[in-house]
Amino acid sequence: MSTRAPTLFGPTNVPALSSRSCRSACVFLSSLHTVTLIPGDGIGPELAKHVCELFRFCCVPVDFEVVDVDSSMASEDDIDDAIMAIRRNGVALKGNIETNHNLPPSYKSRNNLLRTTLDLYANVMHCQSLPGVRTRHRKIDIMIVRENTEGEYSSLEHENVPGVVECLKIITKTKSLRIADYAFQTARAKGRRLVTAVHKANIMKLGDGLFLECCKEVASGYPEISFESMIVDNTTMQLVSRPQQFDVMVMPNLYGNVVSNVCAGLVGGPGLVPGANYGENYAVFETGTRNTGKSIANSNTANPTAMLLASCLLLDHLKLHDYASMIRRAVLSTLTETKLHTADLGGQGSTSEVLQRVMNAVQSTGPRTLSM
């Protein structure tokens, strides 16, 4: 392949995202992966656009099929279409879809519907201290494996007597064994030493007790990996005093929500950490803490790091490791430029400045890139 002389990619002249696919201009490889792209709400659409730009610039052999989900619509047609598209393509990149919690219970969270329908049972978030980001704690490296489909998120509530609401938390042996197995397999594959199960089995003796039993059962099959358990309130206390003690953590849905947000905060915030949702047959990538960022939408101030790193996880999943590494290296090196830090990191940089720097970084490593 010929390498052209590096030229700077000028100010973006990208067509607006629509339901037409955004096709890479210079694809020489024969295999083109189609990936569903759900922009979502808030900062979602602009971040999705930046991923498209960057992929096109780097000539990544990925074709995005954009599916918009209108969160204001009462009907579930949009999210059903999105789910169908993901079934077809097998993999997706997604922004957060807003849930108006003042609507009646018949309006279900679109994000939750997507996760449960596609049975994306494992939510994985890798929180690590990043160079260039100042935080109170250093040397954090925690892999959070969160059960993603049951527990408190079962959406089973009823009001038998006016003013008395019951909400059911479901824990099953099958799903608990499944997520525990996922955690231990991941730990083994990545050479991690310790898995900690987070629970509240002293109070929820049957529910969390079952979860804990399943974790212990699975642990016995991985003798090279240590297994510990910790009560969730103590866990959060430990996380803010000595987060370095944790390695891989596995837990049911709600505690996963709490722990992953605490860990994301510890390493620098929602703008930095990518998240992945894995099922038997499908994978959906997004920002780790799933924020809509409504208040900063369209102001060119959002931190694109989390979404860009999520797209790298996507590329790794598609086995496009070279592209993944190239983009990841560029994103992480950009993070060390503190004067480009966006507002969430205490700076005044803009999203487009960060993106430009990432592209420059990619280009200076010498690969073939798109030129004007």
Added chain:
Amino acid sequence: MAGTAWRSAVSQVVGALKKESLQPRTFTRGIHTVTLIPGDGIGPEISTAVMKIFEVAKAPIQWEERNVTAIQGPGGKWMIPPDAKESMDRNKIGLKGPLKTPIAAGHPSMNLLLRKTFDLYANVRPCASIEGYQTPYTDVNLVTIRENTEGEYSGIEHVIVDGVVQSIKLITEQASQRIAEYAFEYAKNNQRASVTAVHKANIMRMSDGLFLRTCREAAEKHKDVKFNEMYLDTVCLNMVQDPSQFDVLVMPNLYGDILSDLCAGLIGGLGVTPSGNIGANGVAIFESVHGTAPDIAGKDMANPTALLLSAVMMLRHMGLHGHAQKIETACFDVIRDKKALTKDLGGNSKCSEFTDAICQRVRELV
């Protein structure tokens, strides 16, 4: 049961107090009688420390010591000893050390029994950074108010079929109203500017939705206090990055459990965190929330800070702000000085030395 070492030391004092409490309760020129439950493990020695400091500070408090080992009443129902209940019902205010929960004793945890007996519906934990006890977080100044009777801790669980368990989270309008009202009253009485309701109504629409609605209704009745709502995950995310943005937080049981411990972790752990439980009929029990630390019990190594700060919280609750301020300042000054710290605070001193240093400082502050 309490160790024997401290008993001989304070038995005379306790004996004298007991004699007085047999008389009908009269307002002896503003002296308030408080039920004291020393607890287990290090409980008795830290209680002694608190009593000593209060005496030096000339706080108008008379202690009525009671024991709360569980006993079985008629019908086999577990309950706290009747003299303890009678004392609390009469005095309304209590101070409690750590209680151990024996495994397989056949009875529920003592804390749970106390909660049920006195309908302790609100757990209040003020978390403020302690100057002199360094943690990575220096600007914490918030209060968590947790609903303490229902929610995820209703204890209702069923095995539906083998391998499928259902735990029920119960949210009622009544309990939510009570806790929301309390939160706003607390904010008003303690000059706090805002109350934030913490919830997950996007996922638990009906239950957390009900909680949220009652908080909004309470907010309407207390327009002088600012009100906002925030998702639990957003609170967690922001709390570890910038805890200074939070003021009073009100929430259901489980989130309260997690968040109150998270906030305790920010300021240095359970060894320095005060806690109060508000019940129906004006009952309030203030307690230290750390464990009984059996390994250091009776060795004069314990840190009485948590119990002392809870006692200060108690004084404020009773309107005795002057004494509260004096004792609290003395405690913080001694911690800042770093000359007489107990082991858990990074020093080498004994509990009695730490206590004496605080007493000395109290005398200086008069």
